[in-house]
Amino acid sequence: MMDKVNFTRMKDGTKEEYEFLTAHEIDHTRHTADRLLKALVELDESLSGYQITRLGHSVQSATRAWRDGADIDWIVSALLHDIGDIYAPYNHDEYAATILKPFVREQCAWVVQTHGDFQMLYYGHHLDGFDQNKRDRHKGHPYFDDNAEFCERWDQASFDPDYEDLPLEFFAPMVREVFARKPYDPEVIRPGTREPLVNDAEAARRRGA
Numbered sequence: 478m479m480d481k482v483n484f485t486r487m488k489d490g491t492k493e494e495y496e497f498l499t500a501h502e503i504d505h506t507r508h509t510a511d512r513l514l515k516a517l518v519e520l521d522e523s524l525s526g527y528q529i530t531r532l533g534h535s536v537q538s539a540t541r542a543w544r545d546g547a548d549i550d551w552i553v554s555a556l557l558h559d560i561g562d563i564y565a566p567y568n569h570d571e572y573a574a575t576i577l578k579p580f581v582r583e584q585c586a587w588v589v590q591t592h593g594d595f596q597m598l599y600y601g602h603h604l605d606g607f608d609q610n611k612r613d614r615h616k617g618h619p620y621f622d623d624n625a626e627f628c629e630r631w632d633q634a635s636f637d638p639d640y641e642d643l644p645l646e647f648f649a650p651m652v653r654e655v656f657a658r659k660p661y662d663p664e665v666i667r668p669g670t671r672e673p674l675v676n677d678a679e680a681a682r683r684r685g686a
């Protein structure tokens with residue numbers, strides 16, 4: 478049994494070695510969800526100054542999505558929407574979307590990818606060099622209203638230290654389920670399909686549960 482390849486330049490690798498590496502990669506991929514959950518906990522150390530940490534903000538956004546009756550794609554997207562803050566402070570939205578894109582509906586990935594432009598509505602007017610209406614560049618996009626609602630209901634509202642968050646562990650099985658999906662499965666991506674952020678019947682059912 479091989480435990481390491483022999484080549485030092487990729488072009489010298491053999492078929493057996495590349496098959497061996499592919500098997501390794503598949504094993505590595507299986508743990509993506511757990512790595513992301515660990516990274517979320519690291520978000521706890523980032524961005525001081527707010528009343529809650531980035532981890533608290535992430536969990537609160539996901540909790541609001543869950544209480545609104547949103548589906549699993551929305552909930553996991555809300556939970557991970559700011560995960561890019563760790564390594565990509567200037568395009569954290571694109572970074573998070575890149576992680577989500579193979580595994581969630583196109584609608585959710587687009588919203589995460591551009592939420593930074595939409596969030597500016599809430600603070601851009603207070604700062605020099607920021608455009609409060611930056612979201613207008615997306616006017617006419619089929620998911621424009623979904624992003625406006627995402628930011629209004631879940632993102633900009635989730636900085637409240639007194640809100641009763643569900644624990645991160647509550648969301649862990651949902652993250653595992655989403656990242657165990659077949660990547661880029663057309664039945665998941667469903668281009669052009671819009672699912673509501675708010676589902677009152679489902680929200681009522683969850684409240685009763």
Ligand SMILES: [Fe+2]
Pocket residue numbers: 558559569570592593596
């Ligand atoms: Fe963000």
Ligand SMILES: [Fe+2]
Pocket residue numbers: 534558559632
């Ligand atoms: Fe956020």
